[in-house]
Every structure is written in structure tokens, then in C-alpha cells.
Amino acid sequence: PDQAAQAVRSPARETLHRVFGYDAFRGDQEEIVEHVVAGGDALVLMPTGGGKSLCYQIPALVRPGVGVVISPLIALMQDQVDALRNLGVRAGFLNSTQDFAQRQEVEEAFVAGELDLLYLAPERLSVESTVRLLDRGEVALFAIDEAHCVSQWGHDFRPDYLMLSALHERWPDVPRIALTATATEATHREISARLGLDGARHFVASFDRPNIQYRIVPKNSPQKQLLELLRTEHHGDAGIVYCLSRASVEKTAEFLVQNGITALPYHAGLDKATRARNQARFLREDGLVVVATIAFGMGIDKPDVRFVAHLDLPKSVEGYYQETGRAGRDGLPSTAWLAYGLQDVVQQRKMIDNSEGDEAHRRQQAGHLNAMLALCETVTCRRVRILAYFGQSGEPCGNCDTCLAPPESWDGTVPAQKLLSTVVRLRNERRQQFGAGQIIDILLGKTTPKVTQFRHDTLTVFGIGTELREPDWRAVVRQLLARNLLAVEGDYGSLVLTEGSTGVLNGSQQVMLRREPERAPRAAKASRR
Numbered sequence: 001p002d003q004a005a006q007a008v009r010s011p012a013r014e015t016l017h018r019v020f021g022y023d024a025f026r027g028d029q030e031e032i033v034e035h036v037v038a039g040g041d042a043l044v045l046m047p048t049g050g051g052k053s054l055c056y057q058i059p060a061l062v063r064p065g066v067g068v069v070i071s072p073l074i075a076l077m078q079d080q081v082d083a084l085r086n087l088g089v090r091a092g093f094l095n096s097t098q099d100f101a102q103r104q105e106v107e108e109a110f111v112a113g114e115l116d117l118l119y120l121a122p123e124r125l126s127v128e129s130t131v132r133l134l135d136r137g138e139v140a141l142f143a144i145d146e147a148h149c150v151s152q153w154g155h156d157f158r159p160d161y162l163m164l165s166a167l168h169e170r171w172p173d174v175p176r177i178a179l180t181a182t183a184t185e186a187t188h189r190e191i192s193a194r195l196g197l198d199g200a201r202h203f204v205a206s207f208d209r210p211n212i213q214y215r216i217v218p219k220n221s222p223q224k225q226l227l228e229l230l231r232t233e234h235h236g237d238a239g240i241v242y243c244l245s246r247a248s249v250e251k252t253a254e255f256l257v258q259n260g261i262t263a264l265p266y267h268a269g270l271d272k273a274t275r276a277r278n279q280a281r282f283l284r285e286d287g288l289v290v291v292a293t294i295a296f297g298m299g300i301d302k303p304d305v306r307f308v309a310h311l312d313l314p315k316s317v318e319g320y321y322q323e324t325g326r327a328g329r330d331g332l333p334s335t336a337w338l339a340y341g342l343q344d345v346v347q348q349r350k351m352i353d354n355s356e357g358d359e360a361h362r363r364q365q366a367g368h369l370n371a372m373l374a375l376c377e378t379v380t381c382r383r384v385r386i387l388a389y390f391g392q393s394g395e396p397c398g399n400c401d402t403c404l405a406p407p408e409s410w411d412g413t414v415p416a417q418k419l420l421s422t423v424v425r426l427r428n429e430r431r432q433q434f435g436a437g438q439i440i441d442i443l444l445g446k447t448t449p450k451v452t453q454f455r456h457d458t459l460t461v462f463g464i465g466t467e468l469r470e471p472d473w474r475a476v477v478r479q480l481l482a483r484n485l486l487a488v489e490g491d492y493g494s495l496v497l498t499e500g501s502t503g504v505l506n507g508s509q510q511v512m513l514r515r516e517p518e519r520a521p522r523a524a525k526a527s528r529r
């Protein structure tokens with residue numbers, strides 16, 4: 001029966017083979033395509049790399065008329081259109097980067113029905129002439145890409161997206177397909193409500209990426225740790241290394257090059273030509289490493305990225321998932337590796353405190369950061385935690401670092417009390433605040449110049465913490481920060497108490513901490529699927 005079904009190819013399948021050269025649809029793609037071809041509305045939630053584009057490109061080719069794609073990624077439109085043209089698809093775009101003549105050419109092609117796909121920046125639709133233009137041609141469907149941009153609670157909110165609810169009023173017979181890789185229930189509902197997608201069918205793909213091994217390690221000397229990872233497990237592999245700042249991108253790329261690894265920097269501070277050249281080399285050449293800020297990767301479509309490494313803590317689980325999701329699109333074993341340290345927490349809390357925007361915005365950012373920290377400090381399966389974050393469930397994966405080498409949890413109540421007491425002492429006696437480094441030196445009884453200068457060696461708490469080593473103390477501080485039992489304040493990252501500290505200090509709250517396994521597990525490469 002299967003063969004018989006194959007023999008009678010649907011127009012969608014036929015297009016998949018002939019135009020895109022693929023053998024079969026993936027996941028829900030076929031159902032989505034058929035639904036839209038038949039004129040139905042759809043809301044598609046699929047992780048990055050899942051194959052959302054085909055879900056509207058094929059219906060656009062199968063249905064009469066032009067598929068109109070609303071996308072906020074103006075910088076990518078040229079690439080997307082070029083890629084389609086290479087496949088023989090008649091595609092064009094309209095956005096603010098074009099001059100009058102270029103726009104006119106696309107508009108004429110649209111009206112003449114000489115296009116299969118037209119990419120539009122959302123702000124185009126608030127221009128009356130664009131609306132009139134669409135009336136003069138035949139629209140096959142509206143695809144609303146990055147549909148989460150309509151959510152006012154998300155970080156990618158675009159006011160222009162709110163106008164898109166008007167599409168349905170003006171063109172009630174044209175099917176709409178909204179697509180996003182953001183899966184939280186709340187965003188989901190908001191997209192549906194704001195775009196007026198009441199009758200739309202929902203397609204929710206799994207966010208599980210079984211071929212990605214998630215690993216989060218304490219950050220000691222990040223560059224060396226990274227080099228070790230590349231040398232031992234990813235020799236000659238293509239990969240992406242994410243850093244938070246342009247300066248650290250530059251330094252890390254240089255460091256890798258000095259150590260014989262072909263690495264290129266990528267960040268918004270580089271001129272456009274250099275960025276384009278580095279990106280093109282990454283896509284074309286084998287085994288290249290790009291060191292980048294998060295500016296890199298939107299729309300990057302390279303199937304054999306074997307690792308994604310983070311040298312700084314991502315700001316949210318969404319961001320982390322999206323960035324790590326660029327690894328292993330070909331389904332082969334890949335590594336998502338993150339080095340995370342105390343300084344990350346201090347720095348990011350500081351950035352949130354100093355950020356512009358109102359209190360609600362800051363609270364939201366703090367919430368995102370806390371979820372990310374909870375993922376870092378979890379003693380259970382990372383993959384299960386990630387899925388749970390997106391509202392999906394799963395079994396322990398047996399492949400992530402916590403599954404392979406389960407961290408112990410230990411009773412850290414007494415060390416936590418010692419640490420918090422030291423913070424209290426410093427505050428009481430000197431009316432001055434100090435960062436984690438100084439506090440740990442005091443606990444360990446180290447007579448550094450700064451300890452001597454402030455006479456911290458005379459405090460009763462001096463040297464009361466020698467039962468732990470310095471990295472252990474850093475882990476204690478990190479975890480207390482992650483749970484809001486301790487906070488940082490001011491430009492120097494001074495440690496201060498929180499409301500939660502009281503319970504720890506008076507013994508009413510026990511503090512269970514995560515102990516790092518002695519040696520981080522080596523990748524169980526290719527051992528699973």
C-alpha cells in the first residue's frame with residue numbers, strides 16, 4: 001500500500017522532490033503542507049532547524065498565486081531569495097534597503113504573477129501602497145515567520161506585527177500560516193489571540209534534540225577548557241563558539257588561531273564585508289570554527305555543525321536552546337558545551353540592574369536568567385529540564401553530563417552560613433562591601449595584600465572555611481546566587497544578603513548544593529543513535 005501511495009505523488013510531494021530535491025517530508029511537514037494547500041490556517045511551533053520554511057514554501061508553489069512571507073529578518077531576505085532562485089523558484093523581496101527602481105521591478109513581477117514567493121518586511125504592510133499592491137495580484141497564502149514577534153512579553157517584540165491581524169480582515173479567503181520556534185504555552189496563546197488565528201490548526205513539534213549532548217561545566221580558564229574540548233573531541237570539526245562581548249570574541253578567535261585551529265571572528269562591530277566573508281567561509285569550508293556574539297546564526301543553515309560552545313552564560317533558556325540548536329541539524333551526534341562561572345552570574349545580574357526599561361522588564365529578564373541558572377545547577381537530566389522549560393516532557397536522556405556522571409547533592413548549610421556570616425561581618429564592621437573573591441580569601445585564611453590592607457585577617461571569620469577548596473567556595477557562591485539566597489550589588493559585584501539569607505543564617509533553611517563530578521564526562525560519541 002505504501003508503494004501505491006508513493007506512486008501517486010501529491011503535488012506537494014512532487015514539489016518536494018523536483019524543486020527541493022528531498023526524498024521525504026520530516027515530522028509534521030507533510031500534514032502542515034497539505035492543510036495549508038487545502039486553504040486552512042495553521043500555527044506551527046517547531047524548533048530552529050526543524051524545517052519550517054518548507055511548510056509555507058511548498059504550499060506557495062502548489063497553490064495558485066504568490067506566497068507572501070512576512071519576516072522581520074531583513075538582513076536575511078537577500079540570502080533567502082538567492083537560495084530560492086538557485087532552486088529555480090521565482091522569489092523577490094520588498095524592504096527598506098531597496099531603492100525605488102528595485103522595488104518597482106519586484107512589484108511589477110508580483111502583479112504579473114511572475115513570482116512564487118514574495119518576502120515582506122512587516123512595516124511594509126502599514127504602507128497603504130503595499131496593501132493596494134497586494135490587491136492587484138493574487139495571494140496564495142500569508143506566512144508569518146517569527147510569529148512570536150507579536151508577543152509583547154517576548155524579547156523580540158515588533159510593534160508592526162500587531163498590524164498583522166488585519167490580514168485576515170482584508171483577505172479573508174487567503175490561508176495564513178504563522179511559524180515560530182518559541183514554544184512556551186503563554187506565547188502560543190498570545191500569538192493565536194493577537195493574530196486572530198482562532199480557527200487555525202496547531203502543529204506543535206517536539207523540542208527534543210536527542211543527538212545533542214548537553215554539557216555545562218564550571219568555568220576555570222575558559223579558553224584552555226575550550227581548546228581541550230576541541231583537541232580531544234572535535235578535532236577538525238565545524239563549530240560555533242559564542243562569547244558575550246566583541247572583545248572576548250576577538251581574543252578567543254586569536255587564541256584558537258595561535259593554537260592551530262582555523263577560527264574566524266564574527267560580531268556586529270566588524271564591517272559588513274568581513275562579516276559576510278567569514279559567514280560564507282563557515283558555510284562553504286569544512287572544519288571551520290566561528291567565534292561569535294549572538295549576532296551570528298540567525299538563519300545559519302549548516303547541517304554539520306558538530307559543536308556549539310558557550311564561553312559565557314546565555315541570558316535565557318530560549319537563547320541557549322536556539323544557539324545550541326544550530327549543532328547537529330544533520331542528526332549526527334553533536335556537543336552543546338557551556339562553561340559557566342560565578343562571574344557570569346555577577347555580571348548578568350549587574351547588567352539587568354543597570355538596564356534601561358521599567359521594573360516589569362527587569363523582573364522578566366531576571367526570571368529568564370534564573371531559569372537559565374536553574375538549568376546550570378540542576379542535578380537531573382539537562383535535556384529533561386530543557387524540555388520541561390518548553391512545556392514538554394521526556395525521560396532522562398542518558399547522554400547529557402548529569403545523566404552520565406550524576407552530580408551528588410550535599411548538605412552545604414554550614415558552609416553557606418559561614419559565607420553569609422562573613423558578608424554580615426564585613427557589612428557591620430567596615431561599612432564596606434566586597435566581592436566574592438575577597439570573601440573567599442577571608443574564608444580560606446589567605447593573607448593577600450587586599451586582606452592585609454583592610455585588616456580582614458583580624459576578623460573572627462578569617463580562615464573558618466578551610467574545609468573547602470577555592471573552586472568549591474566559588475560553586476557555593478554561584479549556587480547561593482542562583483537561588484537568590486545571596487545577591488550582588490553595585491559596579492564591583494559586592495555580595496549582599498537577600499530576604500532568603502535570613503533563613504539560612506538562623507538555621508531554619510537547609511541548603512542542598514550540587515557537587516561537580518570529579519572529572520567531567522567525555523562525550524559518549526556516536527554511542528547513541
Ligand code: ADP
Nearest residue numbers: 022024025026047048049050051052053054301
Ligand atoms: P527552520 O526555519 O525551522 O529553522 P529550515 O526551514 O531553515 O528550518 O530548515 C532547516 C534545514 O533542514 C534546511 O537545511 C532545510 O533545507 C532542511 N530540511 C527541511 N526539511 C527537510 C526535508 N524534508 N528533508 C531534508 N532536509 C530538510
Ligand code: ZN
Nearest residue numbers: 381397400403
Ligand atoms: Zn540527560
